[in-house]
Amino acid sequence: MNELITLAHGSGGGAMQQLIQDVFIQSFSNTELDKLEDQARISLPALQLAGNRLAFSTDSYVIDPIFFPGGDIGKIAVCGTANDVAMSGARPEYLSCGFILEEGLPIAVLKQVVQSMADTAAQIGIKIVTGDTKVVPKGAVDKLFINTSGLGVIPQGIDYGADKIQPGDQVIVSGTIGDHGATILNLREKLGIEGNLSSDCQHLYPVVAALKNIQGVRALRDATRGGVNAVLHEFCSSSGCGITVSESQLPISSQVRGICELLGLDPINFANEGKLIAVVTKEDAEDALAAMRITAEGENAAIIGEVNDQRRVTLSGLFGGTRRLDLPSFEPLPRIC
Amino acid sequence: MNELITLAHGSGGGAMQQLIQDVFIQSFSNTELDKLEDQARISLPALQLAGNRLAFSTDSYVIDPIFFPGGDIGKIAVCGTANDVAMSGARPEYLSCGFILEEGLPIAVLKQVVQSMADTAAQIGIKIVTGDTKVVPKGAVDKLFINTSGLGVIPQGIDYGADKIQPGDQVIVSGTIGDHGATILNLREKLGIEGNLSSDCQHLYPVVAALKNIQGVRALRDATRGGVNAVLHEFCSSSGCGITVSESQLPISSQVRGICELLGLDPINFANEGKLIAVVTKEDAEDALAAMRITAEGENAAIIGEVNDQRRVTLSGLFGGTRRLDLPSFEPLPRIC
Numbered sequence: 001m002n003e004l005i006t007l008a009h010g011s012g013g014g015a016m017q018q019l020i021q022d023v024f025i026q027s028f029s030n031t032e033l034d035k036l037e038d039q040a041r042i043s044l045p046a047l048q049l050a051g052n053r054l055a056f057s058t059d060s061y062v063i064d065p066i067f068f069p070g071g072d073i074g075k076i077a078v079c080g081t082a083n084d085v086a087m088s089g090a091r092p093e094y095l096s097c098g099f100i101l102e103e104g105l106p107i108a109v110l111k112q113v114v115q116s117m118a119d120t121a122a123q124i125g126i127k128i129v130t131g132d133t134k135v136v137p138k139g140a141v142d143k144l145f146i147n148t149s150g151l152g153v154i155p156q157g158i159d160y161g162a163d164k165i166q167p168g169d170q171v172i173v174s175g176t177i178g179d180h181g182a183t184i185l186n187l188r189e190k191l192g193i194e195g196n197l198s199s200d201c202q203h204l205y206p207v208v209a210a211l212k213n214i215q216g217v218r219a220l221r222d223a224t225r226g227g228v229n230a231v232l233h234e235f236c237s238s239s240g241c242g243i244t245v246s247e248s249q250l251p252i253s254s255q256v257r258g259i260c261e262l263l264g265l266d267p268i269n270f271a272n273e274g275k276l277i278a279v280v281t282k283e284d285a286e287d288a289l290a291a292m293r294i295t296a297e298g299e300n301a302a303i304i305g306e307v308n309d310q311r312r313v314t315l316s317g318l319f320g321g322t323r324r325l326d327l328p329s330f331e332p333l334p335r336i337c
Numbered sequence: 338m339n340e341l342i343t344l345a346h347g348s349g350g351g352a353m354q355q356l357i358q359d360v361f362i363q364s365f366s367n368t369e370l371d372k373l374e375d376q377a378r379i380s381l382p383a384l385q386l387a388g389n390r391l392a393f394s395t396d397s398y399v400i401d402p403i404f405f406p407g408g409d410i411g412k413i414a415v416c417g418t419a420n421d422v423a424m425s426g427a428r429p430e431y432l433s434c435g436f437i438l439e440e441g442l443p444i445a446v447l448k449q450v451v452q453s454m455a456d457t458a459a460q461i462g463i464k465i466v467t468g469d470t471k472v473v474p475k476g477a478v479d480k481l482f483i484n485t486s487g488l489g490v491i492p493q494g495i496d497y498g499a500d501k502i503q504p505g506d507q508v509i510v511s512g513t514i515g516d517h518g519a520t521i522l523n524l525r526e527k528l529g530i531e532g533n534l535s536s537d538c539q540h541l542y543p544v545v546a547a548l549k550n551i552q553g554v555r556a557l558r559d560a561t562r563g564g565v566n567a568v569l570h571e572f573c574s575s576s577g578c579g580i581t582v583s584e585s586q587l588p589i590s591s592q593v594r595g596i597c598e599l600l601g602l603d604p605i606n607f608a609n610e611g612k613l614i615a616v617v618t619k620e621d622a623e624d625a626l627a628a629m630r631i632t633a634e635g636e637n638a639a640i641i642g643e644v645n646d647q648r649r650v651t652l653s654g655l656f657g658g659t660r661r662l663d664l665p666s667f668e669p670l671p672r673i674c
Contacts, residue, residue, distance in 0.1 A: 010562075011665070011671075012608075013567055013570075036571070037499065039392040039394035042393055053378045053380055053381055054379040054488075055379075056377045056431060057375060057376035058435045058484070058486055059469045060435040060471050060484060062473050064477075085376050098396065098397040099397070100397050130395055132395050132397055136399050136479070137671055139476075140478070141478050141479070142476075145478070147484035149486035151391075161374065162374070163372075225347075226348060226350050334348075334473065
């Protein structure tokens, strides 16, 4: 199998039909997709049982390299969008999938990515129900990009939102920070750090489900590009509050800490692909923490800070000092997801 | 305004927040999008009134050049996905939007594309409710690619499907064929043909709505990449039937006919961006044709052929002869949409 993707695979003609059958249907097969109509048709009554609002999200994935320790572009494309849906409280149920392929891409590479998507989707219990494939001439795109859009239903009574955050609320992270960013940095910059460095790419719905019955949850957001720091800034901006984070409480693996010290970088700015930030009322924070820690995906959860009325993000350091955390104005690592 | 897109615009940090506010919110603003959560939250009760199945579709847009007579990549990105949703019988209601931008793209170009999307969406009555932006280093993508995914509700009692097509059914096209493909070919190959050559990029829901009360409609599909010919082959493949098309009945503008004669190409293989094929029972075909012709988008609709039991696509020529139509095995025009 040394076959390569050709422009004919994106033409709408016979080669494309063959590719759809041999690669996509082969891996993704389900009732909705197999109809091969231009749109999936999803039964609404099944959705209505669960609640009354639909969560709808989209992300494009352009990560380089496409395979890395802990995942690949396909796994990220499924988990990333599923996680964006899940942050509303919804269980992710359906995904669309759009591929942009570079002419000359080995079909074996595409199959490996597609199978990874199928395996991840099956594990999460999500169906890939509609798709699209474009092929562009060599040089017009780097290897392959994937867009996924996701759907789920928000359970009745749940209405998380960054605008609901109030002073006194506690800030919880669901596990170690910076793993994904450090892994990609190590690969791309050829730092050559060996050992257990691995992306945290994973679905987060189990953590969200664990929080479902805790009344005091105000807001959830997964910390991807821009790291935990970006989410803290978004929360402050939406709520008009401030957040102080305690440096000593941040869960960081020794490998990630090592890379950061080597390069003088801050893991709070590093991308994650399987961590969320929860803001919870002071009364319910310990319950929320305990619920998160019961899940495999949230076993290293920690309370890392508190909301205040200062309208800025502050880091209280190991030796008692505090400093204002700004958002980095430049891009340390493009194509991180 | 000579500002250019930088990698920082895709970093998740301050520059990205600024871009989202200044460009996307500025043009797309609506209740769902303005919340700036990672997912749009769509009220299901509003959807439930209309029916019981959701139509969900996705497409990526990679067209080159990004501006052309009759449209641009933004207009196509809205109409194309809206049309895929509409082919189920659903009125397209919500879109997601994912941008992949090349470092160095002028922000003015992005704004022009985004405004075109906003204008088209407003005209169609569709809301762009969630989005994503990635920036990749210069050379990793050509200018900008857009993915849109769309949602709508299929009215109760409507269940179009290519598998429902039967011998004797009539094949109707909603207007002149090949306009989009000929326009892009003329631009890209610098054929220099002047005059009224223009893409047919338009939304098709008005044509679909006109067919809503006609019982005999079996299947609808918009004829994009691969042209009318690709749709005819898909219909034959899904139904196990054959289709004979009459060459003299195909509506073709004189400009498109001229380009095809010049180059020895067949307009039945040319892409469209605003034409659909409807398959309708013999009894209801004239009613369907009349209903389509009342709409501005379907005023040149024509019955072009009939379904048979031959399992192949056949063209009956101007002088009485017939020939089998195969799908082109090579790609005459990459990046057509």
